[in-house]
Amino acid sequence: MDLPKGLAGVVVDQTEISSTAGGKLVYAGYEIEELAQASYEEIVFLLWHTRLPQKGELAAFSKQLVSEMVLPAESIRLLLYIAKEPQHPMSILRTATSLLGTTNDVIFDEPPKILAKMLTVIASIVRIRQDEPLIEPDFKLGLADNFLYMLTGKKPDEFLSRLFNTVMVLHADHEFNASTFSARVVASTAADYYSCLTAAVCALKGPLHGGANEQVFAMLEEIKGSHLDPITYVKQRLAAGKKVMGFGHRIYKDGDPRAKILQGLARKLAQKTGNESYYDLQVTLADYLLKTKGLHPNVDYYTALIYHCLGLEKDLFTVIFAACRTAGWLAHIMEQKRTGRLIRPSSEYIGPKGRKYAKDHYQIGSEF
Ligand SMILES: CC(C)(COP(=O)(O)OP(=O)(O)OC[C@H]1O[C@@H](n2cnc3c(N)ncnc32)[C@H](O)[C@@H]1OP(=O)(O)O)[C@@H](O)C(=O)NCCC(=O)NCCS
Incomplete structure (x- = not known):
């Protein structure tokens, strides 16, 4: 069989969320160049609902997201404990994402709360690593501005606000990339959101992807x-x-x-x-x-x-990518749960065949 290595060119499922067909990145029908100036919250709404929000809907959605950015004391205690470790920030994030899924009442967490918590966790990892105090969200700022504020400790001016918003929008989704596909595989088993996100963080960490x-x-x-x-x-x-x-x-x-x-x-x-x-x-x-x-x-x-x-050390870069991409991961996890089927491909076996098992095989000619 002539198999495409790394699933190159293989269409594994359908999606309404985003496309890279013809070398263009499109979110729910809008080319990325059209959306670069849209607010990050608008894009999160678009990815989750495949339509842009009405004005009132956007204001309510933005308020909801920012209000969920406050972490429970239990999560902050855990973060202060693990984020000081010398491990790579992406390893800390992998553990933190998993820990988020083990605190009280998480089975009731829905995507807006999960996204908001992830952004605060990531900003907190950065602050703890830099030996800086954690920053509470400012309810007068939007989601992207709050994230930047909680990362840097400074409220962004107009220039930085627009620039960082665009960075977040451009990183928000990218159809079936390695981390999103990993999240979808886990979602296809009907596992919970945090398990899917932990898998996505693991895949993003590698230097051929987000690393x-x-x-x-x-x-x-x-x-x-x-x-x-x-x-x-x-x-x-x-x-x-x-x-x-x-x-x-x-x-x-x-x-x-x-x-x-x-x-x-x-x-x-x-x-x-x-x-x-x-x-x-x-x-x-x-x-x-x-x-x-x-x-x-x-x-x-x-x-x-x-x-x-922006003043970040290079080992923190990939956790910022994870912050931007969490919205896309969540969009795909929701779509997979809604429309998908267990992802379980097949492989072509190319190892030896017809071997016989001898009960005492390890005693004769064993190299161990
Ligand atoms: C992203 C990446 C993994 C894509 O891999 P891929 O689709 O499997 O592409 P291939 O590795 O088959 O690349 C095709 C050819 O271009 C070469 N190539 C691709 N990216 C290259 C790079 N960054 N530097 C040098 N050569 C590169 C390959 O060696 C290969 O050459 P060959 O045909 O002579 O063997 C690969 O381009 C890469 O490793 N880039 C660097 C890491 C990176 O920036 N990752 C972030 C991706 S958003």
Whole structure:
């Protein structure tokens, strides 16, 4: 059998939530370029209901989400305990997501409360890691502004508010990517929301998926630290058989539509924060890889610089991605629970056949 490795090109189910067909990212019928300026809450509503909210609905939805951002004391106690550990923040988030599913009354938690709690947990992990006090949500701010405020301790100005909102919108969903598919597999077994989200966080952690944003910045730092010409660095990296992080995509072979928008945001933010040298380095690498390998930057490439400009350490980048993507994961978990069937594919067995079992086999010729 000629099987597509990594399920490349295989359509495993139908969805009404989002699409990447034809190299365009579309949320419920709206191209991402149309939505880049929409508020994050509007996009969460769109992904969950496959329609945009009316004005009154949006105000009520936003109020509900923000009001649910306060964590129970029990969860804060657990977070203060686990987030100080030296483990990677994504490992802390994996444990924290699972812990959220074990506190009192969680069987009654619905997606708005779960999303709000996840954002607060992620902001709290960041604050605890930075030895900063936790911040309560401000009920006058929207969801994305509150998340940024609870991360940084500063209420965002108009420029930052718009920029971060767009970052969240662009990361909110991406049809059957690895973490979303993992969440859907778990949802297909009729498991609870927190189990599905824990699986999604595990999949996002890997450097070929969400973990790439941290690796992009590690690479930029390495280039700067090495004092090598960036092109020489990339040539050496490729010659050693290593990938250049933040480039390439399973679906977008002619460019990731999110990266184009994020590049513009990174340029503006880098100028404002004195990080132009990183931006210029990124453009040099991107030009070279396009010309020589036909590789385009993906969503993680310029986002890494944006997070750096926001003052975040690189090991925190992927938990921010998780915060943005939780809305999409929840949309897919709901759809899978509503319309899906147990996901249980088959495999082609290629191991030995017809072997006979001898009861004392381990005594004769065993290498153990
Ligand atoms: C995202 C990714 C896993 C997609 O993988 P994929 O769909 O299996 O694509 P392939 O690995 O088959 O790539 C096709 C070719 O491009 C090359 N390629 C893809 N991404 C590359 C990269 N970042 N650096 C160098 N070469 C790359 C592959 O080596 C392969 O070359 P070959 O045909 O000579 O063997 C891959 O591009 C990658 O590892 N990128 C870096 C990690 C990253 O940024 N991840 C975030 C994704 S949003």
